[in-house]
Amino acid sequence: MRQKRIVVIGSGFGGLAAAVRLQARGFQVDLFERLPEPGGRARTFHVGDYAFDGGPTVVTAPFLLEELFQLTGKRLDRAVELLPVDPFYKLFDARGNTLSYNGDPAHVLPQVEAIHPPDADGYLAFLRAAEPLLQKGFIELGAEPFLRLSDMARVAPDLAKLRAYESVYRFVGRYIQHPFLRQCFTFHPLFIGGNPLKASAIYAMIHLIEQRWGVWYPRGGMRSLVDALAALFGDLGGRLHLGTPVDRILVSGGRAAGVVAAGERIPADAVVSNADAATTYLKLVEQTPPRVRRHLTRSHYSMSLAVWYYGLATDQVPDALAHHNIVFGPRYEDLIRDIFERKVIADDFSLYLHVPSRTDPSAAPPGKQALYVLVPVPNLASTISWDDELQRLEERVLSLIEARFWPGFRRFIEVRHRIDPFYFAHDLGTYLGTGFSLEPRLMQSAWFRPHNKSPFIRGLYLVGAGTHPGAGIPGVLLSAKIAEKIVVRDMEEVDRRA
Ligand SMILES: Cc1cc2nc3c(=O)[nH]c(=O)nc-3n(C[C@H](O)[C@H](O)[C@H](O)COP(=O)(O)OP(=O)(O)OC[C@H]3O[C@@H](n4cnc5c(N)ncnc54)[C@H](O)[C@@H]3O)c2cc1C
Structure with missing residues (x-):
């Protein structure tokens, strides 16, 4: 049988893991990524001398990463050093309670x-x-x-x-x-x-x-993990095309026949989309049935995020702070309703503060800090005047950090960067600019979530946060494992019929 060609769209953890798995199974995999670097939400932002983890910072269930290396006879620990994080988190409320667990x-x-x-x-x-x-x-x-x-x-x-x-x-x-x-x-x-x-x-x-x-953190930041997976894929003979957006999935006779990437038609025996599930069906596939479009536009979507990255000219981190810090605001249930249901930016907020130098001193240039502050905000199905409100929110966030944890924080800032719902929508191509695609409710989980195999286009498969089982690094790695199983089974069936 001739070697089958598979196109993977997107190099998030789900896309990279699917590409590694399928290439290791003997398919010729071409992975197309619209951005100039791999990783998707887990990409790295370089600003001046600083390198910031763009998204995920907490690695759990590392055996799912280990599996990818074992498939090819390699070892994760030879490629990346995972450092244990202790405590896992330090949590604070507005009344002075603290828990470090x-x-x-x-x-x-x-x-x-x-x-x-x-x-x-x-x-x-x-x-x-x-x-x-x-x-x-x-x-x-x-x-x-x-x-x-x-x-x-x-x-x-x-x-x-x-x-x-x-x-x-x-x-x-x-x-x-x-x-x-x-x-x-x-x-x-x-x-x-x-x-x-x-x-x-x-x-x-x-x-x-x-x-x-x-709870683990890769030495050198998330990019060590992303780069190790990209290298693993390349070593297996996979082809990674960075800066190459897929404009459309080609469908012929009800079957995915390839993609149009940067204006060029690329034929394939199967297509695996790691692009946001809703975007895949609403934008990349012209043949999506109207009922599926309707269902997707009426689903419940996750919140978005505002993340501020700060390069600080200081080697000192206040003792009160751990690597992963969560600071709850004065309201919990009602704040959640503001974000998910009322879709407004309230005066109060909860935040996550990432201080990687606590675990890995090489996470920032010598004598400096590369940290980020994340605040959940509504997605773009809202009528927020984003630029003004996010600027005001940042001021409140900085004031809280200075008042409660880090006097004079603003004085140390050398470089800064921000992402917001527009980043998720425009740079990552996510429907409504969500941080995590569809919300994980019971009625949007398992069979109720977009399947890993398209029910209406043969040869089209989905991996990543918007498909089953869901967002988070373990979830998207599992989606790739599921997709591998189905693709292999389907391709064997195609061979049997040929
Ligand atoms: C700020 C933040 C913090 C997080 N923290 C954690 C954490 O600590 N631990 C954890 O486990 N999870 C965390 N998560 C969740 C986790 O990062 C994501 O669920 C997971 O990384 C998403 O992976 P994915 O496979 O869905 O792909 P994504 O990361 O969404 O990547 C999809 C890729 O597809 C590309 N793409 C899209 N359309 C096209 C196209 N048409 N052509 C070519 N390429 C295309 C995009 O550019 C992108 O690179 C966090 C998420 C965010 C945003």
Whole structure:
């Protein structure tokens, strides 16, 4: 049989992982990326001497990365050094409560007890109750394709038993009463674009993924990981075309036949899209049925993000700050509603502050800091006057950092950079400029999420945040694993029929 050619659109973690897997399976893979560098949301911004992680900073479930190297007889640890992050996070509320947690209950429990004694037992009960969610939602079903409604029907009784219909917020609230502690153990869906008040309780497992496999940071920043995957793909014989946007997916006789990339027709036996799922169907495929278009435009989409990157001329980081810091504002549920439902930028906010030098001193030029501050904001389905509001928001954010953590922070700023919903929409091609594509609600998960295989165009497959199982590095790596399984099966079927 002739070697089959596969085009992958987009070099996010999902696209890179799919490209590595399929190239390792003997296909000739061409990966087209519209941006000048790989990584998608995980790309690096270079400003002056500084290199900033553009997006993800928390690596969990590293065995999913390990698998990619093992497929080719190589080892992840020879390519990238993953450094353990401890504590995993430091969390602060507006009333002066603090929790610094890691995978060691002996470290976490006394802190929980000091804040609200009954919640110490509650925390242990929460860990026990979330264990079956991890087992079912991640270990057993994480790499299942969910292409047929019957796949969903098969697992529905288990999901009901596990209360997957409840929100993370409600599920955790059964065990943990103190408002701050409840925030500490329900914020995780925000990391994958979920509203903790609406995301299925299944996503409470994210906390357990951290507990079981740890929280890691690649030495040299996320780019070490992205570059290692791109190099792995190249070593296998894969072809990476940077700065080459795909304008259209070619369809012939109901089958994906290739793409038009930078004006050139590229034939292929199959196409794997790592572009945003909604954008793939609304823009790249002309043949998308109207009912699918309607469904996609009526779905619930994740929030967007404003991220400010600062290069600071100082070698000192205040003792209060860890690598991953989450600072909750005075409101929690209502602020979430402002972001997801009312779609306004409120006066108050919660933020995530990334200080990588705490784990990896090489994350910034010697004697300096390269950090970022992230604030969840509504997506572009809103009527916000973005430039004015984001400028005002940045001032409030800087004032809070100076008042609570880092006196004189502004004085140290040497370089700065910002991304916002327009970056996600225009640079990354994401529908509504979301940070994470479709929201992870129960009715937008598994079979209800855009499938990894197109139901109406043969030979078209989807990987990445907007498809099953969802956003986050582990989710998109799993989507690539699922896509590999289906592509290989389908290509064997094509050969059998030939
Ligand atoms: C600020 C931020 C922080 C995050 N933090 C974490 C974290 O700490 N841990 C974690 O696990 N997850 C985190 N996430 C989520 C995680 O980063 C993403 O879910 C994941 O990286 C998305 O990968 P993806 O495969 O969907 O591809 P994406 O990263 O979305 O990449 C898609 C790629 O496709 C390209 N593309 C699109 N259209 C075309 C086209 N027509 N032609 C060619 N190329 C195209 C885009 O340019 C892009 O490079 C974070 C996300 C953000 C935004």
